[in-house]
Amino acid sequence: MDTGHRKSWDDIRRDATRFAKDWRLAYDEKSQAQSFLVAFFQVFGVETRQVATFEHRTKLLDGSQGFIDLLWKGCILIEMKSKGKNLDKALEQARAYVETLPPHEIPRAIVVSDFQNFHVHDLVRGGECTRFKLADLRKYVKLFGMFLGLDAEAVHEQNPVNRKAAERMAALHDALQAIGYAGHPLEVYLVRLLFCLFAEDSEIFEHGQFTGFIREHTASDGSDLATKLAGFFEVLDTPPAQRLSILDPVVAAFPYVNGGLFHERLPVAAFSREMRESLLKCMELDWSEISPAIFGAMFQGVMNPAERRALGAHYTSxxxxxxxxxxxxxxxxxxxxxxxxxxxxxxxxxxxxxxxxxxxxxxxxxxxxxxxxxxxxxxxxxxxxxxxxxxxxxxxxxxxxxxxxxxxxxxxxxxxxxxxxxxxxxxxxxxxxxxxxxxxxxxxxxxxxxxxxxxxxxxxxxxxxxxxxxxxxxxxxxxxxxxxxxxxxxxPPFNGARTMSPEQKADVLAVFDDTVGVGNLDFVTAWYKKATDLIQGTSTRCAFVSTNSISQGEQVAILWKPLMERNHVVIDFAYRTFKWRNEASGNAAVHCVIVGFSCKNQALVKDTASKNKTLYDESGAPHPARNINAYLVDAPNVFVESRSKPICDVPDMVFGNMPNDAKGLLSNYSTETKETLCAKYPESTAVFKPLLGAEEFINKKERWCLWFKGVSPAMIRTIPEIREAIEKVRESRATSTRPGTRKLAATPYLFGEIRQPETSYILVPSVSSERREYVPMGFMDKNTICTNLALMIPDATLYHFGVLESRMHMAWMRAVCGRLEMRYRYSKDIVYNNFIWPEADEARTAAVTQAAQAVLDARARYAESTLADLYDPLTMPPELSKAHARLDALVDKLYGRVFATDADRVAHLFALYAATVKIM
Structure with missing residues (x-):
């Protein structure tokens, strides 16, 4: 987009400062918003009359008329509110407007403002929000790079002062530790210095009072600094009336702090000239600008050299x-x-x-x-x-x-x-x-x-x-x-069930007492149990950030069933899985949920459980909910528990074959290696079989294995390369710490666990990208060996394939499966064995079968493409998309309803599951 002559960033920052000063008293949406926005765009050298529309008329989805305060089509949408109004509601209003716009008009960002505060939501980055004050606009001008035809630059929340402060404290920490002043005394010492530095710049002390004391009243070589600081700290902990009458007036002028910070008697430290200079360098910063919320985590990093390189990486934004x-x-x-x-x-x-x-x-x-x-x-x-x-x-x-x-x-x-x-x-x-x-x-x-x-x-x-x-x-x-x-x-801490220390495991066991399956729970779940025990019969409301695994897979029934059925827990609001990003270098990201909960309390006049419930989707958009169940779905409270056999009359699903072969000695042969061996030893052709796991199946990778089941092992002795590989497998198994693995050393030429069917089967990847609308599945013949990184359904028909590849089954899978990071982890015992299959007469079965074949035919037209290509939302061929849509519609009909959303599908399946389990 060409907006004429482009201003320099220096000029823009200068004009942003002037704009902030000129409009610092603005407050009224009706009388001032348009003038405010005209001046705002002029900061960037943009004339609104050339690019944007005020009061842009739009028809909302409910049929009512709406007016967007300012719309620059394809660039930015701005909603203004009077000073002090709720900007979160303004954002909801703006999002509703965006939903009405045609694709080419959808903006790259939404801005909501009450004149004094700006909230910038970057739609290109998934709704990432940056908040700042009008007075700080000059620091954030690059967020609006799109005005100049540039990409908006993300501006981290953390002020550079926070990082500089932490780095200078780190230098002082290292110097004190190097002379042997360490552990608890060092920690308290640095916290005291932090307080004094902040106090001087924020009017607790007189301006320059602490710096003057250090610079002018201690020796330049640092020799008396530690002694004087020890006395100084004691004075800060002493009320003026109790201070010595002949105290140095410079020290006596400092206020009484109290609060216990200076009460503990610490060992006297020692300072060199360089260490004194290091402290004085700390004093050069304006400590009133640090954010206590950010600096605390950074300061903790100072004390831990292992975290020093990514200072602040675990600060929560x-x-x-x-x-x-x-x-x-x-x-x-x-x-x-x-x-x-x-x-x-x-x-x-x-x-x-x-x-x-x-x-x-x-x-x-x-x-x-x-x-x-x-x-x-x-x-x-x-x-x-x-x-x-x-x-x-x-x-x-x-x-x-x-x-x-x-x-x-x-x-x-x-x-x-x-x-x-x-x-x-x-x-x-x-x-x-x-x-x-x-x-x-x-x-x-x-x-x-x-x-x-x-x-x-x-x-x-x-x-x-x-x-x-x-x-x-x-x-x-x-x-x-x-x-x-x-x-x-x-x-609470994010440690998973498999990464907890022995002490943490003991804590969890003690909290849950006699709960069955507690060994499979993440560390964070113990905080849920402690909280619900405390709030029984109270009006207290709770909310925790947690790893997403507590709302997926086997943990759901173990944790939530007793909490909801015995402790009467109700989920009031929840954020479904999202990336919990931190505003620091390294940008640590964990896949999390947020769960807000309380307990039903009939004794209270205003029971918190009766509040309206809100479910936030992956983008952060709120949706009203009648009930939020443990899977964070608007559906009844049901618990899908591990089941070894299908709940319906369908073929069994089984795990693939586990090699247990010392990292691929039986199972990891490339096509080149296999062809070289077969050319050298033609008889080896009989024992090489194609091998597929989830990765090979989805990405069309060729991989081969040695498969001696049903084949004479005589050639093992005649082919040196194979004999050597199998001997290494035997040694690896024989020296294992697991008794079961040691037994397998007797047959080192066979896979450790063999489940290969004698018929064709459907292969189901055990892990699949969350970006795909459908988990790709496919038919394999009996000679294609499936690894333990995929699942198999022997004797399955096209009808079974059609139902499994439908949106109905995918919605169920997303609701109840576990996750590996964000990727779906398909579970036999949770997802497949608990799925409620529809009743279907012969005609409807035939229709689904035909539609399932159409999906396979659409794939076959792109035989050179991988399933990863075909099922990527950006590159999915129209024929394949239409074939799936046809299949989805037919499977939906089998359930006797029309479903508007996946949430409707999941709610229906949960109701069917609850009814089925009840009569079993």
Missing amino acids: EENILKLLRPLFLDDLQEELEETIALRGPGRKRALNAFHDKLASLTFLDPACGCGNFLIITYRELRRLELRLLRALREDDPSQVLDVALLLRITVDQFAGIEIEPFPAEISRVSLWLVDHLCNREASLEFGQNYARIPIRDTPRILCANALATDWRTLAPDAPETRPFSYILGN
Whole structure:
């Protein structure tokens, strides 16, 4: 797109700064939005009249009329709201508009703004969101590269100051550790220095006070620095009235901090000239700019050399944290506040004060708090609501002088956490103090009063302990029985069942007590059990980020069946599987779900289980749900348990053949190697068979194996290459630690486990990409050997193939299968054996059979292509797509209903499954 002469980024940043200053007081959508946007585009040298339309008319899917505030077709859609309005609702509105647009008009990004805040949703990157303030626009201008015909550049949330600060603290850490000052004393020492650096730049200390003390009142060679710091720390922990009368006035001028941070007596450290300079370099940064939410995780990385290279790689982004906080409580609180502010008359002030009481009464627990990211963001968001409320109170009586010290009622002692490691626990505690002070500064600016909570009197209840061996209620000893905490939230450890330490396994066993199958559960599930035990008969609501495996495969019935049937757990909201990306170098990504839950409580007037339920799909779009079951599907609560035989009268599915052959000595021959051996030893042709696993089948890779079943092994002795390979297999099996494998050494020329059928069979890949609408399956003859990385259905017909390749079966598979990362892991005992097959008369069976053959015929037209090519959504041939659509329609009819979505299909299958199991 050509927008004329392109401005330089330097000019754009300069104009962005001026724009932010000019529009800093803008607030009203109706009177100011269009002028604001015209000026916004001029920052980039773009005239809106040439490229965009204001109030673009569109017809919504429900038939109503909508007006998009600004649409630049194919580029950007902008929705403006008045200052303080809910931007999440604005995003929902914008997404509804996008759904009405023809493909060529769909924008690359959605922007929602209330003048002071921008939320930029990059649709090219799957809805990835970047949030920033108007004042910070100059830092984020490259997000709008599409205005200049460029790709938008992602802007990480983390301020470079966070990284520089962590790196400089890392240098100081290494220097102290090198002289032998290590372990717990070093950890506490650095946290104290962190607090002092922050205090100097955020008006807890006088500006330059700490730097001046170090630079001007300690020796340049560092010889007295450690001694003076030890005395200094003691002064910060001493009330002014109790300080020595002849104390150095420079030190005596520092305020009393309290809070326990400086209470512990530490060994005296030592500093060299270089180490003193290292500390002074730390002081060059503006520590008021660090984000407590980000810096905590980075600071933890400082202490662990193994994590140093990817400093901050495990920091959880604010956007991801808000995915949990918004549906758990934040959306409801924001909506309630806006409704309260909208009231008119004498009851408004009373309602605002009642809402303030509510905010001040809320309590939060993160039982795996780490460095406190979830608690920090939660605290900040609550303080923002409080500030919005106080603005509304001031609007009612502008002449009234409000005392900020009396009005700010939300405190850090409403927050509790449990962390097993001492250092992150300390960081969590200090970070909450830091974010509290930043919020106090914001309130001070708003009301023109200087306010700081120093000395510290309110302390977050951060317990350094094993959360799974701790009674969580001890963190709220005075809380009522019906609400130990208002909300329990967090991101417990992601260790899988096979990667836990012996100590972690013991913890899980202790938490679940007599639960059958607990050895197959992930570590995170123990937090679900602890939480549900605590919240029985209470109004407490919970939400955890978890590995997606807790809603898939065999773990579902083991975990959720007792929780839902015995503990009366109800899922209030959930995010289906998505990539939990972190905003740092390395960009650590885990495939996660978010589950919000509570317990049915008949004793409460307002039972949390009766709340409207919301299910968020993989893109983050919300969908109302009648019931969210353990598979995170809008369907009844049923539990698909492992079953060794099919629930319906269909052919058995079996595993493929397992070589157990010392990494391919029987099973991994290329076509070239096989042909060389066959040319040299023609008799070996009889023992080479084509071999397929999921990888070979889907990607059309040739692979061969030695197959001696039913063949005389005499040639083993006459072909040296084969004899040598089999001898190595024998040695490998004979030296195995498994008794069963050692027995197999008696027949080293045979596969370890043989299940090859004597008839043709359907091959089903055990793992398949989540991008495919259909898992490709196919017919194989009996001479094609199937490995244990695929599954087989001997004696299956085209009718069976047709039902298995239908959208109906695929919807079932996606709902109940396990996953390997995001890829589908097809399970015989969970997916196939529990699938409810339809009743079909002869005519309908014939129709499905014919449609199934049409799918195979469509594939055959592209014999040179792989199944990966044919089933890639971007390259699937039209003939194959139409053949599948025809097959889908016929199979749907067998179930006696018309299904609008896969969710409808899954709900129907769950109902059929529940009815079938009930009568068995």
